[in-house]
Amino acid sequence: MSSHFDTIVAPITGAGAAAVAIVRLSGPDAWTIAGKVFQPWQPDPLRAQYGHYLHGDDGLALPFSEGHSYTGEEAVELSIHGSPASVRELVDVCIKEGARMAEPGEFTQRAFLNGRIDLTQAEAVRDTIEARTESQLRLANLQRDGSIRRRVHAVRELILSVLSAIEASVDFSEEIGDLDKPGAIAKLKQAQIEIEKLQETAGASRILRYGLRVAIVGPPNAGKSSLLNAILGTDRAIVTELPGTTRDYVEEQIDVKGVPVVLIDTAGLRESDDLAESMGIQRSRAAAAGADHIWYVYDAGLGWSEADESFVQTASVGVTLVGNKADLASPTHGLPVSATRSEGIAELLAALPIEEDLAQREIAVTPRHSVLLQAAKESLEVAEGTLRADIPFDLASVILIEALHALGQITGETASEDVITRIFADFCIGK
Numbered sequence: 001m002s003s004h005f006d007t008i009v010a011p012i013t014g015a016g017a018a019a020v021a022i023v024r025l026s027g028p029d030a031w032t033i034a035g036k037v038f039q040p041w042q043p044d045p046l047r048a049q050y051g052h053y054l055h056g057d058d059g060l061a062l063p064f065s066e067g068h069s070y071t072g073e074e075a076v077e078l079s080i081h082g083s084p085a086s087v088r089e090l091v092d093v094c095i096k097e098g099a100r101m102a103e104p105g106e107f108t109q110r111a112f113l114n115g116r117i118d119l120t121q122a123e124a125v126r127d128t129i130e131a132r133t134e135s136q137l138r139l140a141n142l143q144r145d146g147s148i149r150r151r152v153h154a155v156r157e158l159i160l161s162v163l164s165a166i167e168a169s170v171d172f173s174e175e176i177g178d179l180d181k182p183g184a185i186a187k188l189k190q191a192q193i194e195i196e197k198l199q200e201t202a203g204a205s206r207i208l209r210y211g212l213r214v215a216i217v218g219p220p221n222a223g224k225s226s227l228l229n230a231i232l233g234t235d236r237a238i239v240t241e242l243p244g245t246t247r248d249y250v251e252e253q254i255d256v257k258g259v260p261v262v263l264i265d266t267a268g269l270r271e272s273d274d275l276a277e278s279m280g281i282q283r284s285r286a287a288a289a290g291a292d293h294i295w296y297v298y299d300a301g302l303g304w305s306e307a308d309e310s311f312v313q314t315a316s317v318g319v320t321l322v323g324n325k326a327d328l329a330s331p332t333h334g335l336p337v338s339a340t341r342s343e344g345i346a347e348l349l350a351a352l353p354i355e356e357d358l359a360q361r362e363i364a365v366t367p368r369h370s371v372l373l374q375a376a377k378e379s380l381e382v383a384e385g386t387l388r389a390d391i392p393f394d395l396a397s398v399i400l401i402e403a404l405h406a407l408g409q410i411t412g413e414t415a416s417e418d419v420i421t422r423i424f425a426d427f428c429i430g431k
Contacts, residue, residue: 004110005027006099007027007098007100008027008101008107009094009102010430011023011087011429012024012430012431013430016084017083017084020059020079021086023087023090024076026074030073031063032098033098033099034076037054037094038052039051039052039054041061045064046062048061053080053090053093054093057089057090058080060078061076071107071110072110073110073114104426104427105425108125108126108424108427108431112412118146118413119412119415119423120152120412124144125427127143127144128140128141128144133258133260133359135258135260135361136208136260138359139209143364151194151198151363154194155407156407158188158194159188159403162184162383163401165180165183166184166400167394167397184387188387191403195373195376195377195380198369198373201361202365202370204361205365206367207358208359208364209364212256212292212293212354213262214292214294215291216263216264216295217295218295218297219307222297223324223340226340227322227345230339230345232254232263256354257359259354259359292353293320293352294315294318294319295320295348296311296315296319296321298322300329300330300332301325303332320351321334322337323337324339325340368423369410372406372407379400379406380403383396
């Protein structure tokens, strides 16, 4: 059974051949194990030294004393040539000398448990690793620097000031007098406003993290797959003249104005007796229902039909009409596009519903944060009502503690072990 008191080891650089790779040892015996696998071993914190490894490779060892490493523990980062075989052998000899393989996210989990970072910063480490656009990386960097933590702590300070005033007025009413209810209510109002400001960033957060989902929908042979291929500049989707070629949806991510956009190519909408195609059509409708926006692609040569109009009228999200094959005929509806000639694509991408400053947002809460913020806000509303009502005001104390508990789960002060384990389980080994 794993323990946080074990010394752990894992590569912290990517898999595959590279010029250099780094293996991290962290835990109470990190320096001892490093001395057994690396010579000469003369540890001087934060000073790299050159030497040879037990398995034959050579490289650098960089020791960190307790309290000064990524995890907050005694640690050593071992740099070697980036041969997968060499990395594997170094990890194996470290394990043979007393370390164990790190679990997914365990280095970052230890950094959290040792107070080096809070949960929002830990989540930002994962976001940084997974960032594929400039805006994703910028947002992850801000969160890793504590942007959300500071905003949440500011709200907690408002609540704590009201809670302490209530408790003081109960315990020391003769000395300090009655509770300043208007002042307390004003602080609770301000706390609710600050939470609402954070909640307003949830939509932007989802798009910046997971992408604006755009379903490419329309009848068979309208050129949906050709449009996807033209945008990507590669033959990602199969294109033929036969109706029903696409039998499942295909997803690809692109970068538009610094914002990730997920394009979903779907099966053509029609009635079909073919089981596989029918299943693809059902998935197409589900993809459209779950998208943020729809590109409805129709053949400009065939014109606009009642079926096209019916779909657009019943769509639950915004729709951009795309008159494809505009090189052969002028479309009567929507934007003229020629997928085969890659014409009109820039205008189509420019028309996506992306807020002008979306890529520049500085605060964006995750779905996990949003749920907890809502719970805290509801508790504050109840506490405010208690202070306004003609009932003992100290009843608000219990409710305010509930709000603090919800906010503490965001940053980790009150998060349960199960929640913490679930968050770090999504990490890769080596982080």
